[in-house]
Amino acid sequence: MKNEMIMDERSRYLRKLILQGWEGARKGHIGSVLSLVEILRVLYDDIMNYRPQEPLWPDRDRFILSKAHGCLALYAILADKGFIGIDELKTYSLDGSRLVAACEYNTVPGVEVTTGALGHGLPIGVGMALAARIQKRPSRVYVVMGDGELNEGSVWEAALYSAHHKLSNLTAIIDYNKLQIAGPNEEIIGLEPLKEKWASFGFAVEEIDGHDVDTLKKTLKRLPFSKGKPSVVICHTIKGKGIDFVENDYKWHWKNSLDDETVSRMKSLLEEE
């Protein structure tokens, strides 16, 4: 995917929050976090119903970051919204911090479930969507998955099940950055034709640019896309989006030992207009 989308101030701001975490930890899932930012931004700014001061408000929408390794992006938006303090981001992945590098339930307000192992978020989200329907709550459930995660069989078990039960309050969002830890998706286990796969499993599918804030907003506001069907939004994204020397390079999926120079290069790139 070509990187044509210019980041606005808010997208740069959220990335700067994220950078605070890497600056302290000097390690992280760099590429996987940066591809997620606009998806989370739009969900939390414009789409989901929640109360930062009452994180377990029963009627809240449920958000599950099934690709838990991207959780620094989630921590950043949770900090921005007041679920946790902004300063806490500096403790990411440090000894004793609750901001663990794969998010865990019952540690950080706003983190609904533990999802460090892949392929767990969608089934749990299905259960939450079913619970909302039985309890006649307005809650919608959003599950963000990585593309590599779609290798897991449990994702497709859950897809079959949610379509069978017509869970129109369930939305899967794919952060489709085309790269997983060992290389391009298509060289590991090819996913294409992805849109057709989800459609054939009974989902209403939209395919969009996952960094285009306006399109994300317009698309997610139309949920559910089809009556009686779960929805999926395939978001084409760029692994490492926003930091040019990281973009589209699977070797930046995870980095250890970020040195001072790398951190300051990242910082200066995010300062640029």
Next chain:
Amino acid sequence: MLNAFKDAIYEAAKNDKRIILMVTDNDIGLSHMQAEMPDQYFVEGISEANTMGVASGLAADGFMPFIINIASFLVRRSYEQIVLDVCLQNRPVRLIGIGGGFSMAHLGTTHTTIEDIAIMRAVPEMTVIAPCDALEMKKLVPSILKWPKPIYIRLARYGKPVVTKEESDIDIGKAVVLRQASAGHKSVLLISTGAMTSRTIKTAEELQNLGIESTVLHLHTIKPLDEKAIIEQARRVPLVVTIEDHSIIGGLGSACMGVLMNNMHPDLPRLHCIGVPDKFIHVYGTQESLLKSVGLEPSQMAKTIYQLTK
């Protein structure tokens, strides 16, 4: 035993809307619930990983899902989901494993499970229960509905013979003395669980014919273990034998031995575990024939125990 469970849970579900039955690809005779209580009965199909995750999601919002599946598929196929989605997040999901041990042996090795207790009790927050008869299963249901943690319930296929008593108290985590030896230097403590308890009582009767008195301590709850009852009974005897239709690795025997060794040194009685040896059993047939092939028939066990008293 399954009949006792399903009758009790059906009655409870009428008033307790937390209860959701998640039946995998089985017909357990409750399909009428689908029409009567459509929000409380779901057929899950053959998708163990998804089912466990869905149960976790339902439990997160106040439900108490009961997943009913053949034990071997339930514990093996969805182990990661059991550990992470259910136990790590302490969701009160109930895993009903039909046919633990050799009780589905007629369907071969794939349908037998001799390691389920080991892998379930190894997971933090998990409670492990193996009732010994239909009456006990039925009586355990109120405690199961109150228990705040996840539970694995190992159901033997048949609920007979009934060896427990209607009037006795029952609670999760409390051992039951089903037979008390009269005091004497040759008395033995037999500790058993699940379907082996009725066979343990028969073993005790055979031992009596050989001049050996024995106490039978039945543990319907393997975790949390009633350590107090085990130690109290073990202090009275020179020999403690555990009996289970489960691998000798990690099951009831391992659990009891750990408790006794940690608490009774240097006055340990002799300890011995009777169970399934650490190998796949390539004998095909009835539950009885498989039990016999590994020395778990009462007459075989009585002989083994008699030799240990010599």
